[in-house]
Amino acid sequence: MTKTIKIINSLLIGFLLIGCANNKTITEFERILGKENSKTLTYLVQDFENDFLADEYPNLATDESYERFLEELIDGNGRVWQEISNESRERFAKSTLKYEIYSVPDSVWIERDTNKLELSYSNIPMVKTRLKVLIPDGTFEYNFSESSFNYKEPIDEDSIIKQYMNYVNVNYVGSYVRALNSIPNKSRFLVNYLNIRDAAGIISPVIIASRMLDSKVDFNDYFIRRLIVTEIAY
Incomplete structure (x- = not known):
């Protein structure tokens, strides 16, 4: 050879x-x-x-x-x-x-009761999101997130909620x-x-x-x- x-x-x-x-x-x-x-x-x-x-x-x-x-x-x-x-x-x-890649909004609302906000320093309404997270055993868990937004009355709640319902996060x-x-x-x-x-x-x-x-x-x-x-x- x-x-x-x-x-x-x-x-x-x-x-x-x-x-x-x-x-x-x-x-x-x-x-x-x-x-x-x-x-x-x-x-x-x-x-x-x-x-x-x-x-x-x-x-x-x-x-x-x-x-x-x-x-x-x-x-x-x-x-x-x-x-x-x-x-x-x-x-x-x-x-x-989709759920294996992302955690997906399940519901969104504007929280005006600051006592219900995790971010204790906040004294203005915030957007709260409940995220649906698929875990390895095939069931879902739910996490919550809070986000500030351009707060100015009157608030167009429907528009804000629609916007945040389109946001996703990582499924870690x-x-x-x-x-x-x-x-x-x-x-x-x-x-x-x-x-x-x-x-x-x-x-x-x-x-x-x-x-x-x-x-x-x-x-x-x-x-x-x-x-x-x-x-x-x-």
Whole structure:
């Protein structure tokens, strides 16, 4: 066997080992996330690629389309939510996956009785939100949050409540974050992303896009594509 053939064989074996390791990582990620949640997430990724990216950037390869999408988002030219199909938005809204990723408002009201506010220093009304949190045993817990707002009478309560009902927070115990944490040999970007998410909660899509581009992430990567879809598209 010549030296050249030995080198080629070594490279082939190396690629096979890397491929097997990647497949094992994806399998474990999907096991933790759950079968139905994984199917939903794969559907959302494929729909984003085939319905949105392909229409927006017909002359680019898929990985190049992801990169261009992030660049335009940072420049303020990106448009995505209004372009996502109603079918996909409804599927995500009704899915368990949504609750695995986010804690979702269950009810919102304006609390005027300052004795009922956790923030004892507050002497003005605040927006109180009850958040529905899916926990690992499949049941829901409820957390409460308080937020200040531009208080000025008369208050348009319906408008404020509608606004806060659209806000979500991170589900810190959901299968999504547990699946992400299970990934071995995380990239620097993924490590930083998880640390920021754990400390600060929801991250601005523009910040995520900027950090991905600065980190020169691989847009062919299974996990990077899913992060773009969950953190930016939806």
